[in-house]
Amino acid sequence: MIYSQRLKYTILVADLTWITLACVIAPLMRFLGRTPPEAVQPLYFYLGSISSALLVWTILFFKQNLDGFSRGWDLPAICSKAIIASIYLMISMLALGFMLKIDYSRFAIVILGALIPFGLITVRICAWWGVKSWSRLGDPRRVVILGSGRVAKELANKIARHPELMIEVVGFLYPSEQSSPVAASSGSREAGNVSVKSLSVLQLLQQKGVKELILAEQLPSGSEIEKLVTSCHRAGMRVHLVPQWYELYLSKARLTEIDEVPMVTVESRRISEDALRLKRVVDLCVGMVLLIPGSILIGLIAVPMYLAKKEPFKKVRRCGMQAKEFWMYRFNIDRWAPDLVGYDKFLARFSLTELPQLLNVIRGDMSLVGPRPESPDRVKHYSLWQQQRLTVKPGVTGLAQVYGLREEHSSEEKAHFDLQYIYDWSLFSDLSIVLQTAWTLAFRLIDRSRDHLPIQTPPIPQPKFTNVREAVHVDRS
Numbered sequence: 203m204i205y206s207q208r209l210k211y212t213i214l215v216a217d218l219t220w221i222t223l224a225c226v227i228a229p230l231m232r233f234l235g236r237t238p239p240e241a242v243q244p245l246y247f248y249l250g251s252i253s254s255a256l257l258v259w260t261i262l263f264f265k266q267n268l269d270g271f272s273r274g275w276d277l278p279a280i281c282s283k284a285i286i287a288s289i290y291l292m293i294s295m296l297a298l299g300f301m302l303k304i305d306y307s308r309f310a311i312v313i314l315g316a317l318i319p320f321g322l323i324t325v326r327i328c329a330w331w332g333v334k335s336w337s338r339l340g341d342p343r344r345v346v347i348l349g350s351g352r353v354a355k356e357l358a359n360k361i362a363r364h365p366e367l368m369i370e371v372v373g374f375l376y377p378s379e380q381s382s383p384v385a386a387s388s389g390s391r392e393a394g395n396v397s398v399k400s401l402s403v404l405q406l407l408q409q410k411g412v413k414e415l416i417l418a419e420q421l422p423s424g425s426e427i428e429k430l431v432t433s434c435h436r437a438g439m440r441v442h443l444v445p446q447w448y449e450l451y452l453s454k455a456r457l458t459e460i461d462e463v464p465m466v467t468v469e470s471r472r473i474s475e476d477a478l479r480l481k482r483v484v485d486l487c488v489g490m491v492l493l494i495p496g497s498i499l500i501g502l503i504a505v506p507m508y509l510a511k512k513e514p515f516k517k518v519r520r521c522g523m524q525a526k527e528f529w530m531y532r533f534n535i536d537r538w539a540p541d542l543v544g545y546d547k548f549l550a551r552f553s554l555t556e557l558p559q560l561l562n563v564i565r566g567d568m569s570l571v572g573p574r575p576e577s578p579d580r581v582k583h584y585s586l587w588q589q590q591r592l593t594v595k596p597g598v599t600g601l602a603q604v605y606g607l608r609e610e611h612s613s614e615e616k617a618h619f620d621l622q623y624i625y626d627w628s629l630f631s632d633l634s635i636v637l638q639t640a641w642t643l644a645f646r647l648i649d650r651s652r653d654h655l656p657i658q659t660p661p662i663p664q665p666k667f668t669n670v671r672e673a674v675h676v677d678r679s
Contacts, residue, residue, distance in 0.1 A: 210269045220321035225252045228314035258294045270326035274363030282637035288319040333365045342370040349419035350376035404433045414440045489563040520575035523595045528567040531558035559598045571632040572597025573620035588617045604638040
């Protein structure tokens with residue numbers, strides 16, 4: 203964590219340096235190749251504007267976690283956030299310039315608007331390259347995850363997305379009656395498995411140079427697990443615990459203790475009523491603007507579909523905020539049919555089948571950004587944890603969608619992303635997700651070899667030994 207903090211502050215210093223240089227370079231570029239007139243304001247005249255820009259960026263940097271690593275390395279998300287943050291910064295500079303009556307050149311504004319996001323993205327790519335290079339040359343923390351279920355798999359995914367932590371997942375430990383998370387995801391149950399008895403586990407961990415053990419799931423209590431943890435402690439290994447029911451405080455948790463008894467304090471977080479009203483106003487304004495070109499595009503799509511199918515539109519029953527049912531509109535195309543060809547395939551590939559949902563946004567059934575709505579049959583089987591998805595209006599796009607999760611994925615998988623979106627909601631995050639959606643569609647346009655090209659979460663890293671099977675009741679064998 204110390205290394206992560208140093209990296210964050212290094213990126214912040216690089217950002218502030220680049221913004222300062224951009225604010226100096228942009229006014230000078232208008233006079234490139236010619237002598238500035240005497241009436242031109244000196245650079246120190248812009249000192250107040252530059253200082254305010256640095257202050258605004260520092261606030262944005264910490265409030266929106268703009269270092270690029272806080273939520274895991276994902277280049278489309280980083281580019282989207284850098285662009286949206288640059289727009290915020292430019293608006294604040296123009297507003298201050300208007301109040302101070304600073305005469306900004308339109309050419310300088312355009313140059314500055316291009317230089318700032320370019321430099322910010324470059325800083326993060328260089329930071330990622332430096333982290334990856336250092337991890338190859340340095341000594342990463344070699345860890346083993348104790349568990350084989352969804353939590354173990356999710357934890358391995360998250361570690362893979364955080365190269366700055368310098369953690370290498372060597373493998374998974376689990377009892378013999380459970381299956382490997384890597385084997386399950388690859389379709390092979392036995393690929394790479396190493397079966398050993400409990401008494402030999404510590405020896406194998408030491409042979410592989412493992413320094414840390416992560417207990418990722420609630421495992422059956424017993425002397426075997428306790429002896430393993432105790433043996434790891436005695437061998438100098440660090441042991442980490444993922445608390446039970448960690449989904450309940452997926453977003454925010456605080457560790458406290460009473461007389462050396464540790465407790466995890468759960469903090470409830472949800473979007474305030476004022477924020478929901480602001481979100482509705484933005485949805486209505488942006489939705490009306492998008493509906494003008496959108497209605498033309500909907501008409502162009504609907505006419506050939508009407509000639510071919512007679513029914514270009516269809517409506518499906520979905521659950522919205524507080525599980526209130528509504529009719530969701532879409533084009534009459536089965537996106538996941540294996541026999542899609544031609545016109546229908548093109549519309550499904552670029553998610554144009556969802557364009558009619560702009561009408562749902564205007565009506566107030568949906569929002570532009572939010573959890574994707576699901577059928578009443580799915581919603582009635584929601585757990586109490588998953589029901590938190592229903593505290594906001596469903597969206598045309600959402601955080602789960604830009605990470606590649608679609609209708610065929612489980613509600614539980616999507617709930618992790620949707621609740622993260624709800625807990626950390628801001629207008630900034632909505633704009634960022636809209637831009638990430640555009641990136642997703644652009645990637646599909648570039649890669650024509652696949653029908654769908656979602657941004658996928660990183661796969662589980664392939665360890666050098668995949669898992670260690672634990673003998674059952676070894677103390678009585």
